[in-house]
Amino acid sequence: MDRNFLCLESALLAMEPVNAVLSLARQSGRGSITTEVQTFILDHCTKNVVGKDNTRHDIYMKNILKRIISAAESSNTDVVEGLYEQFACYMMLNMEDGSLNENNKIYKHISFYLSNGHNDMTLTNFVVKLQCSLNMLQGDTGCALWPSSLFLSEFILSHPWILSNKCCLEVGSGVGLVGVCLAYVGACKVVLTDGDASTLANMEHNIELNQHITKNRVECKYLLWETISESELQSFQADIILGADIIYDPRCVPHLLHVLSILLNCGKSRLYEEKVSMQCKKELNYYNKQKDISDNLSKKAPVAYIATVIRNQNTWSYFLRLAGEARISVQDITRMNKSFNLLPYMLSYDRESVYLFKLSSLCD
Template sequence: MASEDAEQLPLLHLKLAFLALEPPACILALARKAGGGSVTPHIQNFILESCIGTNVGQIQDYTYVKIILKKVIAEAELSSDIVIDGLYEEFARCMSSKANNSSLNMSGKICKEISFLSPTYNNVSSNQVSLVARLSCSTNMLEGDTGCSLWPSSLFLSEFILSFPKLFSKKRCFEQLGSGVGLVGVCLNYVGASKVILTDGDASTLINMKANMEMNNLYAEDSELVKESKNKVECKYLSWEEASESDLWDCRTDLVMPA
């Protein structure tokens, strides 16, 4: 049993990296590791069926899939005697697809799935993934869209929250100085915070944040819907240059989260 789990874990890492739209070099490195040093036909099939085949409709980023396929095919041709036909067929489909991610390129956004492995995973538990957050993120951070980008600091803070859930459970939590894409809010809600308040002073970032909360079933514009559901996430406009004492007092939180 432990041996089977050890074999499956590299495949799980490969799939999670694909869902998170990690760089192609990372995908190839994980594919080699899972294949024992090369992208074997077994790994090729796994990428085609378990990564691309079951998730491309959710990711909706055909450009990314096309790049991954091109890299995997090139790597497989170098490292394996066999390249499965399905890779070539899927690559051709992406090349000819009318969608080809044109709307995504125009908006400068991609949809990422950020997955966290359970800290209690011990090669026995079947509950390997504790949380999957779906987020719309910017692709052009260097062109000014910093608020809609996924920052490493939010990943580190999210991992801390999930590692020490008792610190945040049943607490009113307030994320200051810009909540970005809202990943920390998703994690706070997951560990049982009684209330989560996310803020940002940029209107476009706030719109994107609200959309991300809706994507994760954590936000509703209609206040009555919020009362009826177990919604505990509030997205507020707050400019720290103009914030008054009453604005902050209205939050009445137990914990203030750093940006």
């Protein structure tokens, strides 16, 4: 399949905004909505998208076809007969965009174009199906697909060796896209967490939808930053902590830093120092103590990768100040660890607005 047509189909499956789809349709037709483009949409895209999950998708495709037909007519391009018929079917359903308030969830199919090792992007059979919210500005933000989650997913898929065979924990996991990507690259264990019950339920649903990828290696857990105990956090024993778009509310920043501080130290010295102290009291011999110290030091300390859009400079500065007080290093690695553009069809996704930071403990 031609790459332009491939991107067009992927954009429709991901339910990209109408203007973005229209732009890709024009690219496929070398500047216009040709009959070839129209036929492709009719034969390949409507059958894959329309009615697949719920009526929301029918509404989406109705709006797409309306704009496609209008753009073709305005440029004096013939409109294929089947396109008119399909659009007429939608009109007969008498669907109204605002009539489905009881069902504010939609399904998006996110297709990743992975590298074949020669800087060529080829579409593999890696498509993540996600139930997402339509009301991300009405209290359902955890079920929305945010740019930082897409950015972090691209990072994971572009640098799989960083996450492979690691125990990974994500804070504020949202729809669960990052967790599916972690399972895909071979993380030995993935724990996804969130402090909102409805978000957690939606996340669990998405992990189940992608069970062919996650293969029972992804666990979803309730984690409220304000109340989680130190012992509970230490029990995760995560090698790598991840987060996407979790630094936006200044009221949550102190709680987030508390959680990160414990997670970043749990594999390093605190528990071990307590163990050594007990051993000394029991007068264990010098050889055993040195062996335990050597084993402990050979274990790499946990690190965190946080992707974020800096929407408010004051909130970000507050986060950096508290991170410094907690002796957490925050390193901008956005340019150092560049990722492949694995979502070339997502014209609505502004990757240039996202930063990637690596966090580690400065404690001895």
